[in-house]
Amino acid sequence: MxxxxxxxxxCDPRCQRSGRRRGLSVEDDDADGSHEPSLxxxxxxxxxxxxxxxxxxxxxGDAAGTIAAGVHALAALPGxxxxxxxxxxxxxxxxxxxxxxxRNAAVALDVPTGPDPDTGALALLIALKGIERAFGRQERxxxxxxxxxxxxxxxxxxxxxxxxPPEARSDDPTRPTDLVVPHRLAGExxxxxxxxxxxxxxxxxPGWTETVARARARRAxxxxxxxxxxxxxxxxxxxxxx
Ligand code: ADP
Ligand code: MG
Numbered sequence: 001m002x003x004x005x006x007x008x009x010x011c012d013p014r015c016q017r018s019g020r021r022r023g024l025s026v027e028d029d030d031a032d033g034s035h036e037p038s039l040x041x042x043x044x045x046x047x048x049x050x051x052x053x054x055x056x057x058x059x060x061g062d063a064a065g066t067i068a069a070g071v072h073a074l075a076a077l078p079g080x081x082x083x084x085x086x087x088x089x090x091x092x093x094x095x096x097x098x099x100x101x102x103r104n105a106a107v108a109l110d111v112p113t114g115p116d117p118d119t120g121a122l123a124l125l126i127a128l129k130g131i132e133r134a135f136g137r138q139e140r141x142x143x144x145x146x147x148x149x150x151x152x153x154x155x156x157x158x159x160x161x162x163x164x165p166p167e168a169r170s171d172d173p174t175r176p177t178d179l180v181v182p183h184r185l186a187g188e189x190x191x192x193x194x195x196x197x198x199x200x201x202x203x204x205x206p207g208w209t210e211t212v213a214r215a216r217a218r219r220a221x222x223x224x225x226x227x228x229x230x231x232x233x234x235x236x237x238x239x240x241x242x
Pocket of ligand 2 (some may be wrong): 151
């Protein structure tokens with residue numbers, strides 16, 4: 001699978017810090033979460049990009065390997081640049097607890113904003129669902145075991161609530177047919193907050209009243225120290241066990 005990532009962003013927390021020294025922070029502090037227009041198509045098209053955060057989870061088969069391949073698949077999406085990869089965490093299942101332990105991570109991406117944020121976020125969700133299917137994800141019970149789960153956690157400074165077009169919906173009528181960003185449960189799940197805090201500790205997602213780091217600390221008190229454990233760092237395009 002082609003790699004389009006900038007080596008400066010094959011990130012663990014240490015290389016993020018070195019990135020910051022060079023002005024390459026993965027946190028986005030623009031007013032709207034969008035980035036300066038860049039020239040594309042021979043200079044005729046102006047493409048705006050938005051900093052998005054995507055959560056990855058898996059608990060079937062080689063979960064760590066699947067998440068690594070998922071990171072590369074995200075980095076290879078058209079118009080997308082990989083800006084950071086969190087640590088890999090071993091996490092206890094939430095919701096349906098009688099299932100294998102999960103592996104979770106998060107990535108920072110710069111993605112095309114699209115003609116408007118609703119359209120851009122929906123296009124990204126549809127791409128995420130396509131990658132999930134390519135990795136063999138079957139429809140099973142909600143919150144149950146899965147080959148690969150990709151959740152759109154944050155899309156710049158935009159609050160989004162749109163219906164997915166019918167052709168982009170799940171066949172399962174019990175599943176949500178909408179897209180809500182920031183992700184509805186992100187602020188209440190340590191397995192999301194821990195990797196997101198690696199990438200953007202100071203971020204206050206739109207609609208939240210606290211930083212990601214503070215939310216992580218709050219949930220760590222509730223869920224306890226064993227709920228989420230770092231097990232590897234991202235280095236040279238793969239997981240390097242801690
Ligand atoms: P889970 O809640 O366990 O991640 P799924 O991955 O099966 O469950 O997602 C169910 C549905 O949730 C998706 O098909 C999508 O329509 C909807 N959804 C709403 N908001 C989001 C979001 N921010 N990211 C991903 N899916 C979302
Ligand atoms: Mg999901």
